[in-house]
Amino acid sequence: MTAPAKPPRPRHWLITRIASAIRNNFFAGVVVIAPLGLTVWLIWTAVGWVDGFVMPFVPRYWHPDAMINRWLGNPRGSPEWIDVNIRGVGVVVFLIFTVLIGWMAKGLIGRSLLRAGEEILGRVPVVRSVYNAVKQIAETLISNSEVKFEKACLVQFPRKDCWTIAFITAPAKGELRERLSDGEDDPWVCLFRPNTPNATTGYLFFVRRSEIIELDMTLEDAAKLVISAGLVYPGEMPRGTLRNGEGV
Template identity: 35%
Template sequence: MTEIPVKISFATRLRNSFLTGVLILAPVTITMWLVWTFLQWVDSWVKPYIPARYDPEQYFDVAIPGFGLLVAVIGITLIGFLGNNLIGKWIVGVGESVLNHMPFVRPIYKSIKQLFESVLKEHSSSFKKVGLIEFPSPGTWAMVFVASDATGEMAYRFNEIGQEMVAVFLPPTPVPTAGFLLFVPKDKIIMLDMSPEDGAKLLISGGLVAPDFTPKTAVEPVPDQSSS
């Protein structure tokens, strides 16, 4: 029996074309707006401190977006370079010693420094792995970002009950900026091969944008022994 093709009305085609255009333009437009807003924000902080003779806008009479960001990146890199030599380390040590002796400033500085060290240091394993845990009930699985093994008092308390626990971050969909810090037994986590970036895409899209996956080891077929 020949199937009769379904005719699509002009209004439906027009709506589909509009939605396709939104899907194409919205991510590009929002990304460009965020980048432009970030550049303007950095420039508004950095440019007032740049001497006029070093500002190219004084010579070309044209606003150069991102020049403040470029200066900030170069300045931060130079500070990091100086901080790696002996004189720089001594200066940093003196500055930290002063901050550590200030009653109200010390806890704030130590907390912020510990946070940045745990995130930015090369040896840090924070949120470099993605896993699955049973949540909120057995048989239901949720994707988490693995932070690190339990440390400090948390590790001590877990060792008392004979449990090796891992700290994981369970973000909601589609906004991963908030979530839950959970301590899960290490043997209860199914580790995934996907990167945290791919995990974030999967999370934000509500499961619609799944990363490509190729098993590391393919299952070899069982040879047919009936003919032997």
């Protein structure tokens, strides 16, 4: 007859407290380090990508390592040659080049050259479609009269009584307003409903303004709520303005 198994020995309370403190401090450190580390990594990667794309177009004579060794008097291929990789030079070159192109494009000669180039591209079927699409997107995002979201709102999607966050882009205009109008005094608005966590993609809606719930939270808070999948929640909305101005 075998002896009964001994019950597991309970852990000492001090060990339990130390382990719990280590675990809590570790996760607290992750919360602090993760956003900072991810931000630094993204910036470092983006700068490196721009450098890798731009620097091959820069003459070797103007590369940082060539300029430094030329100043030190070290001939290329000699043992004294110093390899220098300064990240960010390509970004500076790209910014200067872009500013110069923009300055030239505003002048009479620049506008003439730009118009001639667009006419040439407009004769190539595939290139014409790609160029026009990219140009329209760039003008929309970068122009001085850029379009901004009006407000954040709630709209029922993908079914009734299931609400999602969307952004009011603008009132319906042109042909869309004429086609959708049915004589009622209830304007149609354009909504952008972003996806989570990639808020740069989503759905475009045209709905009546009475079918949405406008939110008091800022656009930034609404974007954080969408990107974080509801983990980052803004402050509570003041009572009395829950739905289309109806009090509670």
